[in-house]
Amino acid sequence: MCYINFLFSVQASALWSLSYYSSPLLICYLYRKGYICSSKLIPVSQYVGTVLVCLLGVACLRGEKNLRCYDFDFSLSSILLKLSKAGVSLLKPEPRLRGAADSVLNSVRTLPCHIISFLIAHSFGRRMLYPGSVGLLQKAMRPMLLQGQARLIEEFDGQRNKLVACDGNDIDTMFVDRRRDGGQNGQTLVICCEGNAGFYEVGCMNTPLEGGYSVLGWNHPGFGGSTGVPFPQNEANAMDVVIQFAIHKLGFQLTDIVVYAWSIGGFTASWAVMSYPEIQSVVLDASFDDLLPLALKVMPDSWRPLVQHTVRQYMNLNNAEQLLKYQGPVLLIRRTRDEIITTTGPEDVMSNRGNDLLLKLLQFRYPKIMTDEGVRVVRQWLGSSNPLEEASVYSGYEVDDDWCVSVLQSYQADRDVLFPWSVGEDMTLEGRRQLALFLARKYMRNFETTHCTPLPASEFHSPWRL
Secondary structure (H helix, E strand, O other), rough: OHHHHHHHHHHOOOHHHHHHHHHHHHHEEEEEEEEOOOHHHHHHHHHHHHHHHHHHHHHHHHHHHHHHHOOOOHHEEEEEOOOOOOOOOOOOOOEEEHHHHHHHHHHOOOOHHHHHHHHHHHHHHHHHHHHHHHHHHHHHHHHHHHHHHHHHHHHHHHEEEEEEEEOEEEEEEEEEOHHHHHHOOOOEEEEEEEEOOOOOOOOHHHHHHHHOOEEEOOOOOOOOOOOOOOOOHHHHHHHHHHHHHHHHOOOHHHHEEEEEEEHHHHHHHHHHHOOOOOEEEEEEOOOOOOHHHHHHHHHOOHHHHHHHHHHHHOOOOHHHHHOOOOOOEEEEEOOOOOOOOOOOOOOHHHHEEHHHHHHHHHHHHHOOOHHHHHHHHHHHHHHHOOOOHHHHHHOOOOOOOHHHHHHHHHHHHHOOOOOOOOOOOOHEEEEEEEEHHHHHHHHHEOOOOOOOOOHHHHOOOOOOOO
């Protein structure tokens, strides 16, 4: 009976959406045919009113029963932490310096662009970027999500909690505690950040679970049991309350926490390690450096200025910029047949924006190694079409792993300094090439598959550290 009710609600939602968006055309048609007049509207309105009253009564009778079929009273598990109501801080684009007169004139001239950008971002733009926030998609996935939720609770003794972020949004979370199991991995908490159509019930949370870790999953604002909309500020606010919950309620230290993200989840993951630098490490799977190149890929060229303004103003997912603020261990997982974060197509592995994320990270941390020649050899390694070719490039430059480790450890021991390092400053070209390839292979691992393939537990590793 619950399944039938669910199908009825999905069909009703689809019919309502179709009616809502087609209503202007329907009204125009009826007007042209002469149906919109008092003599014809009064009898019709009586029938419509009767139908609406009946539907309202049915909805009231079925509503509570439907909710009981699929979920428990989520409001009973609310956890409110003491957080600043101002919201957490985000990195902002550098403002251009202008005179007062120029600034006012420019504001007036760009006002139409600001208005259009706002409308785009708050209508189809946000829904294109986070399709998982669309109600119809969530209703279609509802049975799958409930099945996944039941599995987490029944098989893994998962604990579901609602957290209240500083902006007032409810954040739906699921925690699986493995600390009593006795395994080493269970002492580490993996906080999972899902993709733009991902939910903790069926998402990347399953990968560290299979590896025996304690895991904390959460849903984006507007996804599943979470409220709000997934704009960058709300996303960061949500991530902040999740971390605070892990520390103050679950009892984990920041040094016990690994942040694991898939795809667009790289934004909240990179924000987390930027804002909480003591976090043990971060693993970014199938993620990108910046949203803008990917947004430009799917929009017409004539829209370029508008897309740039909209992304930077309302959807500035600047993963690389945030990741550079973090000093700890990082692992990037690149899907070699990724069809989502490539700017040309899955067959062109060099257009994968994960490459740009790696290069920006290495260039910041090791600028003396990642000179033009260092970048060139790393790009050659990144362009390998298969593991055999990748190994051929690596061996072709005769990389000595033991020598590379000794050089880096010696530099670290002599100077207890933060990144960027000046290691490689007085080194031969051959030595810098070796170090560049060694570091690239330590910071990035390839996974021979497409964007949406679940990551096996065997591919989930702790990031490399000296």
